[in-house]
Amino acid sequence: MRSMNEPERKPDERENDMTTERAMEGPDRIVSVRERFGFDSNLMVPAFSERDAHVPDLDEAYRFNPEVTLAILAGFTRNRRVMVQGLHGTGKSTHIEQVAARLNWPCVRVNLDGHISRLDLVGKDAIVVRDGRQVTEFQEGIVPWALQRPVALIFDEYDAGRPDVMFVIQRILERDGNFTLLDQNRVIRPHPHFRLFATTNTIGLGNLNGLYHGTQMLNHAQMDRWNVVATLNYLPREEEAGIVLARVPEMDDEAGRQLVDSMISMAALTRKGFASGDLSTLMSPRTVIDWAENCQIFRDPALAFRLTFLNKCDEAERPVVAEYYQRCFDVELRVELRVEPGSDDGDEPEPRT
Numbered sequence: 001m002r003s004m005n006e007p008e009r010k011p012d013e014r015e016n017d018m019t020t021e022r023a024m025e026g027p028d029r030i031v032s033v034r035e036r037f038g039f040d041s042n043l044m045v046p047a048f049s050e051r052d053a054h055v056p057d058l059d060e061a062y063r064f065n066p067e068v069t070l071a072i073l074a075g076f077t078r079n080r081r082v083m084v085q086g087l088h089g090t091g092k093s094t095h096i097e098q099v100a101a102r103l104n105w106p107c108v109r110v111n112l113d114g115h116i117s118r119l120d121l122v123g124k125d126a127i128v129v130r131d132g133r134q135v136t137e138f139q140e141g142i143v144p145w146a147l148q149r150p151v152a153l154i155f156d157e158y159d160a161g162r163p164d165v166m167f168v169i170q171r172i173l174e175r176d177g178n179f180t181l182l183d184q185n186r187v188i189r190p191h192p193h194f195r196l197f198a199t200t201n202t203i204g205l206g207n208l209n210g211l212y213h214g215t216q217m218l219n220h221a222q223m224d225r226w227n228v229v230a231t232l233n234y235l236p237r238e239e240e241a242g243i244v245l246a247r248v249p250e251m252d253d254e255a256g257r258q259l260v261d262s263m264i265s266m267a268a269l270t271r272k273g274f275a276s277g278d279l280s281t282l283m284s285p286r287t288v289i290d291w292a293e294n295c296q297i298f299r300d301p302a303l304a305f306r307l308t309f310l311n312k313c314d315e316a317e318r319p320v321v322a323e324y325y326q327r328c329f330d331v332e333l334r335v336e337l338r339v340e341p342g343s344d345d346g347d348e349p350e351p352r353t
């Protein structure tokens with residue numbers, strides 16, 4: 001109800017308020033998975049009819065992996081805690097966001113890098129100015145804020161979280177997920193349409209393949225609390241080609257498709273080389289997309305390749321990569337080495353004793 005001294009507001013302002021309120025209640029319609037995600041399924045899922053500022057932007061070019069999409073949808077419709085695990089650059093973070101974008105489900109992504117602290121998640125006392133006076137006030141962190149709203153909270157890079165932070169998250173992973181703000185003496189019950197997701201590169205057993213420095217071992221009592229774990233690794237080559245062409249539509253002609261096919265063969269060779277221990281780096285789908293985009297800039301696939309991937313490789317491994325390139329493109333790749341393989345240039349300073 002409007003109080004006496006509140007100014008009369010314009011009708012569109014009132015409408016905005018109503019939109020926010022309606023969105024706060026939860027999903028208000030049912031949509032077809034076939035229609036929204038474009039794959040064969042009779043599933044119907046709840047969605048919001050209005051978008052608010054937290055709904056991620058729609059990426060029309062995004063291609064959904066059916067199994068991962070179903071897992072994420074189970075999270076949204078049945079309130080399952082869903083973790084998406086997989087190698088880097090396979091589209092995990094964007095996958096969850098793009099599902100949310102098609103359901104108009106508000107979504108907040110928190111990157112659990114080493115700088116996120118317990119206080120960021122839970123909240124802290126802060127000094128604020130109220131009526132011209134400085135007062136100390138508790139400011140809610142992202143977890144209590146999201147818990148009370150129909151919001152999907154995504155913990156990105158979950159395996160990079162510090163142990164003290166992880167135990168905060170453990171509390172909301174419980175079935176009823178009540179969250180106690182100790183310093184506030186308050187128990188927060190989650191909104192019925194609050195949802196929780198996570199993405200991770202490792203499966204919580206540490207950096208076994210050497211690719212993911214800075215990851216932590218995850219507590220198994222905590223892993224156990226994720227109801228669904230979906231895996232998103234490298235896709236079949238036609239699908240990966242489809243993603244690259246969707247991202248860089250300028251390449252979608254006969255010559256472009258052939259080029260993309262060779263690029264994916266190249267990526268596949270680096271992945272195989274990594275698996276057999278010949279390389280310590282590999283090309284992710286993200287790198288292939290970057291390479292395709294850079295081809296549009298430099299108009300030279302070999303130069304674009306050097307700038308996108310080759311320069312990230314260990315110098316000692318560059319000749320191996322060049323050989324893969326030769327196999328896929330029948331072109332000799334120029335490899336600049338600061339130190340000739342096997343040469344002992346004797347320039348290194350003697351260690352001081």
Ligand SMILES: Nc1ncnc2c1ncn2[C@@H]1O[C@H](COP(=O)(O)OP(=O)(O)OP(=O)(O)O)[C@@H](O)[C@H]1O
Binds near residue numbers: 064
């Ligand atoms: N299926 C897809 N359709 C369209 N674009 C995709 C797809 N998968 C990945 N991409 C693109 O690849 C890039 C990497 O995706 P994203 O950041 O989601 O990967 P990630 O798996 O979260 O990586 P990381 O493990 O490094 O966090 C993004 O630019 C994304 O748009």
Ligand SMILES: [Mg+2]
Binds near residue numbers: 092156157
């Ligand atoms: Mg990610």
